[in-house]
Amino acid sequence: MRAAVLYEANTPMQIEDVTLEGPKDDEVLVRVDATGACHSDYHVIDGTWNGPRYPLPVILGHEAAGTVEKVGADVRHVRPGDKVIISFSPNCGRCRPCVTGQPHLCNGFRSPPGTFWDGTKRHRKGSLELNAFGRGMSSFAELSCIHQSAAIKIDRDIPMTAAALIGCAVMTGVGAVLNTAKVEPGATVAVFATGGVGLSAVQGAALAGASKIIAVDVKDNKLEYAKQLGATHAINDADGEAVAEILELTDGEGVDYAFDAIGDSRVSRKCYDAVRRGGTAVIVGMAPTGQEISIPSTIPGEEKTVRGCFYGSTRPAVDFPRLVDFYLNGRLKLDQMVTKTYKLDEINEAFDAMGRGENARGLITPNA
Numbered sequence: 017m018r019a020a021v022l023y024e025a026n027t028p029m030q031i032e033d034v035t036l037e038g039p040k041d042d043e044v045l046v047r048v049d050a051t052g053a054c055h056s057d058y059h060v061i062d063g064t065w066n067g068p069r070y071p072l073p074v075i076l077g078h079e080a081a082g083t084v085e086k087v088g089a090d091v092r093h094v095r096p097g098d099k100v101i102i103s104f105s106p107n108c109g110r111c112r113p114c115v116t117g118q119p120h121l122c123n124g125f126r127s128p129p130g131t132f133w134d135g136t137k138r139h140r141k142g143s144l145e146l147n148a149f150g151r152g153m154s155s156f157a158e159l160s161c162i163h164q165s166a167a168i169k170i171d172r173d174i175p176m177t178a179a180a181l182i183g184c185a186v187m188t189g190v191g192a193v194l195n196t197a198k199v200e201p202g203a204t205v206a207v208f209a210t211g212g213v214g215l216s217a218v219q220g221a222a223l224a225g226a227s228k229i230i231a232v233d234v235k236d237n238k239l240e241y242a243k244q245l246g247a248t249h250a251i252n253d254a255d256g257e258a259v260a261e262i263l264e265l266t267d268g269e270g271v272d273y274a275f276d277a278i279g280d281s282r283v284s285r286k287c288y289d290a291v292r293r294g295g296t297a298v299i300v301g302m303a304p305t306g307q308e309i310s311i312p313s314t315i316p317g318e319e320k321t322v323r324g325c326f327y328g329s330t331r332p333a334v335d336f337p338r339l340v341d342f343y344l345n346g347r348l349k350l351d352q353m354v355t356k357t358y359k360l361d362e363i364n365e366a367f368d369a370m371g372r373g374e375n376a377r378g379l380i381t382p383n384a
């Protein structure tokens with residue numbers, strides 16, 4: 017199959033003919049119909065995520081939807097021809113987080129970085145062994161071989177470009193609001209950075225019935241997207257005054273919830289400063305390798321909560337179909353988030369555009 021291989025950070029991915037071994041008994045082979053260019057891929061490409069956790073060369077890609085091509089002997093819930101959204105976080109179904117309703121924190125697969133869920137590597141370019149991303153998902157390719165728990169069937173008619181977004185950005189952003197923070201109707205919300213995850217958090221806040229949804233970014237075009245998707249206020253933080261402006265919009269108190277949707281220690285700190293006493297700052301974006309977030313020692317008197325959010329605290333089998341329904345009844349806008357689609361050969365253009373902050377979301381269609 018054809019796949020985009022990243023050999024070195026800050027160099028273009030190369031489109032190569034590679035082999036992929038699978039599916040094993042517990043796995044599903046999926047033809048990738050659409051896959052998103054996400055900041056988590058970009059951080060590996062531009063080297064902000066580096067070191068032993070992100071071994072190269074690698075086939076990236078972790079936000080995708082596709083068509084089941086082949087299933088392993090033990091797979092019952094999907095068959096060839098089924099449409100699926102892929103979860104980048106497979107779960108074992110047996111460990112403590114899995115059986116207590118937190119499958120996104122599954123610790124049943126203790127596989128090293130760069131490997132599939134079972135610890136193997138299955139992609140090869142000639143004799144060269146390639147690393148995988150997303151526990152083997154590696155969707156910047158024509159085919160993706162995944163653990164069966166990661167194949168979430170969609171039995172409704174939805175464009176695969178819209179479905180793909182649910183696999184990462186939309187689940188992460190909407191889930192941060194509905195699952196992780198459990199924002200209640202009438203609450204006030206600020207969302208810092210309105211890329212794919214942030215725009216989804218804005219939509220999640222609208223779904224939750226937030227009274228004020230304040231979008232913060234340094235790019236006016238992204239703030240424009242945010243307003244179209246439900247933000248009630250938009251603040252351009254190019255001058256660094258966003259926290260002061262949020263306090264002004266909330267009678268000097270701060271918002272109930274603030275979301276860091278980019279992953280930067282300074283932005284995380286702004287979220288902390290922007291929430292009211294007793295409020296909650298949710299850190300959704302993952303910062304560059306090695307960064308720490310500073311929290312003031314006044315936290316006891318402020319009784320603020322800082323919490324992390326991985327993958328929107330998702331239970332994929334429950335949440336993905338729910339998001340599909342929200343899309344189908346018009347309450348979740350996904351088509352508007354797709355700014356441009358690219359062929360696999362054009363994949364580097366998608367990330368160049370991301371680097372320039374141009375797209376709400378760029379999507380790659382590897383089999384088009």
Ligand SMILES: [Zn+2]
Nearest residue numbers: 054056184185
């Ligand atoms: Zn992602």
Ligand SMILES: [Zn+2]
Nearest residue numbers: 108111114122
């Ligand atoms: Zn588990």
